[in-house]
Amino acid sequence: MMSEESAISALLEMRADACRVKDVDRLIALYAPDVVYYDVVPPMRFAGLDEARRNFVRWFGEYDGPIALETRELVVAAGVDVAFAHMLHLDSGKRRNGLQTSIWVRSSLGFRRVGGRWLITHEHVSVPIDPRTLQAWLPPEG
Amino acid sequence: MMSEESAISALLEMRADACRVKDVDRLIALYAPDVVYYDVVPPMRFAGLDEARRNFVRWFGEYDGPIALETRELVVAAGVDVAFAHMLHLDSGKRRNGLQTSIWVRSSLGFRRVGGRWLITHEHVSVPIDPRTLQAWLPPEG
Numbered sequence A, B: 001m002m003s004e005e006s007a008i009s010a011l012l013e014m015r016a017d018a019c020r021v022k023d024v025d026r027l028i029a030l031y032a033p034d035v036v037y038y039d040v041v042p043p044m045r046f047a048g049l050d051e052a053r054r055n056f057v058r059w060f061g062e063y064d065g066p067i068a069l070e071t072r073e074l075v076v077a078a079g080v081d082v083a084f085a086h087m088l089h090l091d092s093g094k095r096r097n098g099l100q101t102s103i104w105v106r107s108s109l110g111f112r113r114v115g116g117r118w119l120i121t122h123e124h125v126s127v128p129i130d131p132r133t134l135q136a137w138l139p140p141e142g
Helices: A002-020 A024-028 A048-061 B002-020 B024-028 B049-061
Strands: A031-038 A068-078 A082-094 A100-114 A117-126 B031-038 B068-078 B082-094 B100-114 B117-126
Touching: A002 A024, A002 A068, A002 A082, A002 A100, A002 A117, A024 A048, A031 A048, A068 B117, A082 B082, A082 B117, A100 B100, A100 B117, A117 B068, A117 B082, A117 B100, A117 B117, B002 B024, B002 B068, B002 B082, B002 B100, B002 B117, B024 B049, B031 B049
Parallel strands: A031 A117, B031 B117
Antiparallel strands: A068 A082, A082 A100, A100 A117, B068 B082, B082 B100, B100 B117
16 A cells, blocks of 8 residues: 555645644644543643644744754555554744743654545644653653 | 454453453463553553563552452444554552552553454553642543
8 A cells, every 4th residue: 555655744844834834724624523532731632633733823823933853763554445653753943032942852643545535534643751850851862 | 343342341350350360371362562551650562462561460469459440431342453542440449558549540452363362462551640749640530
């Protein structure tokens, strides 16, 4: 299924590009109407395009200028109509408070092909939690 | 693909049962050799059966007795050889310190069918983080 894996990789590139320039319309067009989104921030899940879109707008608003998204350790598994992918992302940019920040997150996505077109039906983004402090854990080195 | 979705649901039941009784051999048998596991705790990811197994043993060791796993909002998407699933889990049990705890987590899984048998090749478990405190966020009500 190499061609379907290429299609998923291309979709992931479009997703990263849309995030980079904070184009919420281009980004949300990649998601299915019944998307279920587990994000780094509360609540437990966002359901549907309206909730996902509002959450993207919130995220974009935290940055002053573009958001750089670097992808590492990408794995794509694609069948005929169902696919998933997982990767590490380094999100970098200038925050509204002027500070330049970089954060590593883990990202998992589920896809379905509907009417010949792949759409993201599930996304899960998180950072680990230090069990001693219950605080977000950041890896020692990018 | 209803029969494949049933097969995935059955596998998820076996996974929950193995966790409940903390049977690491039965649990690890459901995972692929090249599994990539993003857990609630650091590091960013566990790769391969040895790392995944050690992490399950660590998790089981935190509880005195069985771990109850309640599943909510399960969604399964299964193709011929690739599938994924996502759900909320309520993990409950008596901790080593004697305290009874319950925690909601988000869980996403990827599966591949290899030699006719479905195996988990990816798992991602997390809790959201409160952006103000950077601490684990717990939902107000189960």
